[in-house]
Amino acid sequence: MTEMTKATMLLVLAFILVAAAVPVAAGVAPYTAKDFSKLKGMPGFSDKALDLHFTLYQGYVKNTNDLLETLGKIAPNTPAYAEIKRRLGWEYNGMRLHELYFGNLGGDGKLDANSKIGKRLQEQFGSLENWQADFKASGAMRGIGWVVLYEDPTNGRLINTWINEHDVGHLAGGRPLLIMDVFEHAFIPDYGLKRAEYIEAFFKNINWPAVEARLGQ
Numbered sequence: 001m002t003e004m005t006k007a008t009m010l011l012v013l014a015f016i017l018v019a020a021a022v023p024v025a026a027g028v029a030p031y032t033a034k035d036f037s038k039l040k041g042m043p044g045f046s047d048k049a050l051d052l053h054f055t056l057y058q059g060y061v062k063n064t065n066d067l068l069e070t071l072g073k074i075a076p077n078t079p080a081y082a083e084i085k086r087r088l089g090w091e092y093n094g095m096r097l098h099e100l101y102f103g104n105l106g107g108d109g110k111l112d113a114n115s116k117i118g119k120r121l122q123e124q125f126g127s128l129e130n131w132q133a134d135f136k137a138s139g140a141m142r143g144i145g146w147v148v149l150y151e152d153p154t155n156g157r158l159i160n161t162w163i164n165e166h167d168v169g170h171l172a173g174g175r176p177l178l179i180m181d182v183f184e185h186a187f188i189p190d191y192g193l194k195r196a197e198y199i200e201a202f203f204k205n206i207n208w209p210a211v212e213a214r215l216g217q
């Protein structure tokens with residue numbers, strides 16, 4: 001095959017790939033990283049660890065945008081398309097879970113037993129202590145991931161859930177109420193391997209009004 005023929009074939013292939021690509025959400029603005037710098041100064045969280053965490057979060061936002069943009073440019077029914085599709089949920093959930101996590105921090109950690117969320121937790125777990133013990137035990141599991149207190153909108157049930165990495169174990173249609181990051185980057189900078197101490201610090205900074213506002217009606 002001559003060099004000219006090869007070049008022509010490559011041009012034709014490129015044309016076919018671009019022509020076959022499916023545009024993704026044209027006209028929808030890309031995701032932008034939210035500013036959580038107001039969390040700096042939280043007791044039990046060093047500014048250095050938070051800055052590291054904010055940078056990681058920004059990476060998930062960028063990668064989510066990059067993957068969505070790339071999907072709009074490559075042809076379906078190709079290995080590259082399939083792999084990027086598989087990757088999207090991991091990056092997207094990495095972005096959204098961090099937003100929910102930072103969004104339920106910055107409070108005083110005091111859960112009013114007579115608040116709407118306090119009453120719901122007591123009704124379903126028997127006591128706040130029972131709920132908290134189960135949430136903490138979920139966070140102490142070996143592995144990297146998240147603990148999510150979900151509300152099932154079909155019946156109002158509250159369920160403490162383990163999410164492996166960012167994408168495995170979500171309850172479809174569930175409302176995430178309280179999210180705790182237990183990836184190693186969330187605690188090793190300040191606590192080394194003492195994950196339980198990080199979980200205690202997390203609880204002291206929960207913004208319970210923000211959690212309650214996520215409840216369905």
Ligand SMILES: [Fe+2]
Nearest residue numbers: 181183185186
């Ligand atoms: Fe994280």
